[in-house]
Amino acid sequence: ETGVTQTPRHLVMGMTNKKSLKCEQHLGHNAMYWYKQSAKKPLELMFVYSLEERVENNSVPSRFSPECPNSSHLFLHLHTLQPEDSALYLCASSQESRTGASPLHFGNGTRLTVT
């Protein structure tokens, strides 16, 4: 078990569907992240929840909507996605402090295909 669990592992959805990705961390960390990984590109930060504050990448479209009900759980709600949103979506957690963040601990990712 990785300490960060993501479900589902694979998701195929049509452009009119609504679905949610789920992430749970069992490490007692105080920060959680959503990253998008597309082929041949660096990991792209989408959202951060850190010490109950949300930080977002302004280039992320509004069809992606995060939710963090508590420090252990993170969701990414998806609606009316486009085929170019097909990618691997990775959740991560870390322990943040004034001196910086600990290493990121990643989940295994959700492979999303939008048809």
Next chain:
Amino acid sequence: KNEVEQSPQNLTAQEGEFITINCSYSVGISALHWLQQHPGGGIVSLFMLSSGKKKHGRLIATINIQEKHSSLHITASHPRDSAVYICAVSSNTGNQFYFGTGTSLTVIP
């Protein structure tokens, strides 16, 4: 231009070879991370370092803060080392992470 650049992008080696992957960065950092991603997606943190050198088994990571450069070495490479190796830095302002595009390593028996 990406804040973190890695080379090479792809690397094929024979089993037993010594492997080096390089990483350069252009931002101020609090730490540099080397990550390993196996097929299937899961990412594992290999090293987090802010100076000098760290060793774990056959893996060695070094960093030169003045030159803003890090290397990941694999000694006596093995097919199970085949993975994508990603260099990342955590910035010294605002707990941000920047990632390289990764180096895809294939070790042939």
